[in-house]
Amino acid sequence: MDKKYYGLLKEKFQNKENVVTEIINLEAIVHLPKGTEHFLSDVHGEFEAFDHVLRNGSGSVKEKLVECFAESDINIDELATLIYYPEEKMQLDLANQEKHVKEQWYAEKIQLLIQAIQFSSRKYTRSKVRKALPKRFSYIIEELLTESQQEPGKAAYFHAIIDKIIQLNQATALITDLCYLIQRFVVDHLHIVGDIYDRGPAPDYIMERLIQHHSVDIQWGNHDIVWMAAMAGSPIAMMNLLRICARYGNLDIIEDRYGINLRPLVEYSQEHYQPNDKFTPKLDEDNDTISEKEKIYLNVVQQATTILQFKLESQLIQRRPEFRMQHRDMLTKINYQTNKIQLNQQVYSLTNFQAPTVSTTNPSQLTSEESRLLERLMASFQSSEKLRRHTDFLLEKGSMYLCYNGNLLLHGCIPLHENGDFKSLRIENQQYSGKELLDFFEEQVRKSYRSPEISDDLATDLLWYLWTGECSSLFGKNAMTTFERYYIDDKATHKEEKNAYYHLRNEEAICQEILQTFDLPITGHIINGHTPVKAKKGESPIKANGRLLVIDGGFAKSYQKQTGLAGYTLLSNSYGLQLVAHQPFASVEEAVMTGTDILSKKRLIERVENRTTVESTNIGRELLEEMQALEVLYKNYEKC
Known part of the structure; x- marks a missing residue:
């Protein structure tokens, strides 16, 4: 045992009970469903389209709302647009409205957003949720999340908080924070697979x-x-x-x-x-x-x-x-x-x-x-x-x-090389x-x-x-x-001959060999950007029986005439993989007015039989190593 290492670790935990608490906490975390990963590539300075896709989580936000309010008749498109663009949507909906109409609108939307936050944060620990709360309203939001309005004894308390927020003219700011919090909870981690710069203006x-x-x-x-x-x-x-x-x-x-x-x-x-x-x-x-x-x-x-x-x-x-x-x-x-x-x-x-x-x-x-x-x-x-x-x-x-x-x-x-060997x-x-x-x-x-x-x-x-x-x-x-x-x-002199990889990547065996070279399972996926997918000519972004996915569909406007699309993105959640195709983005104003998500369609690439948990992820492996170290510390606490 490395006494110096465990001595330093002991300084973080002042007694054995604290060590036990942390071991139990980590054990609970690794059995939670894994968070949603969002993959984007080749955004090429097109900020507005990029920002819109981030705000809607490539359609993930709306999917959560559909699940959350399955038994309700609320307008999902309207609520989704509010979550994507809270400032603009509130300005549009509340312009020239009477005070009592605004107050009713605020109360209704705060209640719906709290429900959406409760639903979208279910896979996270209370500690992670608490750390994500915006500072200016952290106490208020935590109280609203904790004290459900469905409990008769707490409903009055719940509504009193909302009424006071509206009375103090803080509803607009709170709703804005709640909307951005939902965006954060729906997508846990973002991958940018290259090319942020050049061509686009921002x-x-x-x-x-x-x-x-x-x-x-x-x-x-x-x-x-x-x-x-x-x-x-x-x-x-x-x-x-x-x-x-x-x-x-x-x-x-x-x-x-x-x-x-x-x-x-x-x-x-x-x-x-x-x-x-x-x-x-x-x-x-x-x-x-x-x-x-x-x-x-x-x-x-x-x-x-x-x-x-x-x-x-x-x-x-x-x-x-x-x-x-x-x-x-x-x-x-x-x-x-x-x-x-x-x-x-x-x-x-x-x-x-x-x-x-x-x-x-x-x-x-x-x-x-x-x-x-x-x-x-x-x-x-x-x-x-x-x-x-x-x-x-x-x-x-x-x-x-x-x-x-x-x-x-x-x-x-x-x-x-053409024979599949590494060059x-x-x-x-x-x-x-x-x-x-x-x-x-x-x-x-x-x-x-x-x-x-x-x-x-x-x-x-x-x-x-x-x-x-x-x-x-x-x-x-x-x-x-x-x-x-x-x-x-x-x-004829303008032609740039592509490396053999770009046609060999259609072969599953080649992709599996590459995955093994990087110590990854052959059931994994290679996720590429770089080459626009010419969807309008029938090219598929899915290669090698699903082992390789190309997610550059053309965010850059200069490519869209060739591709017929404005980008592919990828989602990986505890249920599997989804590929999302996007139509060109017009403007924030149009998105707010029409409630569009600029999605054309989603394709299920892979669905897992058993829901993936944190334990099988990169973060999960780090947590398991941490648990093992803590268990050693617990057994040898007095010796360290």
């Missing part, structure tokens, strides 16, 4: 929402890694994210919300580049707030950051031959006299190609002006307190993959593949982030490799053809 809002969430983990996506890489000191990642923001009309995220000064970049871009149709920003059809002048500077900034990105990529490729990316050193393959490029033994003419700062004798070389620009931009990025807080949170809550409750969560892929990456005379490859990548992400002042070390360069490398588990293609899509008309 990734920072999503990050703030996640920071406030009571229980969340994140599996990094390729777009998230680029933002982390910029904060870790990678200038090429910084150029890439600026290019993407300019492409989708989102530079205001950088300037206005993260407080990063882009004036030097704009001035540099306007001095060296002219507007080019190929770089017209991709804007939502309903986005009419961007002026023609802004479109021009988005255009030239996109061009400037593209060339700077290719210069920096050329430097990286030359210093990292082990990455085997020489075929992607595009600036060195151009004949600058003929304005043509040779790729795969074929010669192509370049169109729209402007590179006024590229030296024909040393294409990767930065000008002194560009070196100063990159230094200023990096200093501004790394000085952003808000961006630092967000990427710190990504590092704290994030990982390359997660083994959770028998499932493997990862954004992209496990690189495979390997050789770095510093060591081969990495499968689980070891992902563990190696994660180690390098954390190492780079700890040294943001270093920009060209192996760890930081590997962050770029994760964005575009052939053996990257986040990319999963043979090449990223950004150059070709900008500058070569022949669309």
Whole structure:
């Protein structure tokens, strides 16, 4: 027995009776039904749709209400909308109402919400419920939950509390807190399977929402890694994210919300580049707030950051031959006299190609002006307190993959050969593949982030490799053809060949082999994001006889024409797994007015014969280990 460990444990429990109490408490917890897990992926800055799905728990809130009020004739849609958007719904329902109508409305809704809280919190201990209560009304809510109005002796007390709340003009605030409490109880834990950033207009809002969430983990996506890489000191990642923001009309995220000064970049871009149709920003059809002048500077900034990105990529490729990316050193393959490029033994003419700062004798070389620009931009990025807080949170809550409750969560892929063998990456005379490859990548992400002042070390360069490398588990293609899509008309050159994983994942045996590699049962599931499911072409998000699930259905509006949907989400509760398909989200105003959940349908993926308890979850295993330690402490209490 480790006396030092048990001596420290004893300090938490002042007597044996306290140890017994905790053992009994933990024993009770592990036999409760497991909480609901909610899986989302590829939200790509679409805050309003993301927030709506969180508020309704992908339909879980309404399901709870249907169960809770099965014997009642209340309007479930109206109550559900109140729970999703309490402030907006109250304003809509109570505008211009007489005082006595408002008071009656308040009393009715408080009683219904208390019932819904009692029902939705049944699977939790009283201690967990108490800790979740909002501070400003914790005592009042606890009393209302404890003293049921159904007991004749307590009904008067119950109603007296509600009447006094209304009399003191606190009903609106209480109802708001009750609604958010129901949202919290309905979904116990949230998984974000990658790609919070890029394309959509509000990734920072999503990050703030996640920071406030009571229980969340994140599996990094390729777009998230680029933002982390910029904060870790990678200038090429910084150029890439600026290019993407300019492409989708989102530079205001950088300037206005993260407080990063882009004036030097704009001035540099306007001095060296002219507007080019190929770089017209991709804007939502309903986005009419961007002026023609802004479109021009988005255009030239996109061009400037593209060339700077290719210069920096050329430097990286030359210093990292082990990455085997020489075929992607595009600036060195151009004949600058003929304005043509040779790729795969074929010669192509370049169109729209402007590179006024590229030296024909040393294409990767930065000008002194560009070196100063990159230094200023990096200093501004790394000085952003808000961006630092967000990427710190990504590092704290994030990982390359997660083994959770028998499932493997990862954004992209496990690189495979065509025969199903794991594809390997050789770095510093060591081969990495499968689980070891992902563990190696994660180690390098954390190492780079700890040294943001270093920009060209192996760890930081590997962050770029994760964005575009052939053996990257986040990319999963043979090449990223950004150059070709900008500058070569022949669309055959634009094709990006996917790793074999993306067709082999349809085979159950392959998925089971991957699960076993991560020490997971073959009855588990691989949960992926990254690749939009083209539902309108008949593609299914369910692969390999249910062993693999793809939950990127297209939150990003730019994908929705291809997919026909606005995202898949996944629910895992004590009864099994459900896949949820979502229709495009219009607005909060419409959701409040119409009571829509933007769900198209739910599909039952798996139903368990016996309801899953906490004991069989990751948390349950930790609690069982804690119980074992406490039992040892109890038997040897006097010796410790």
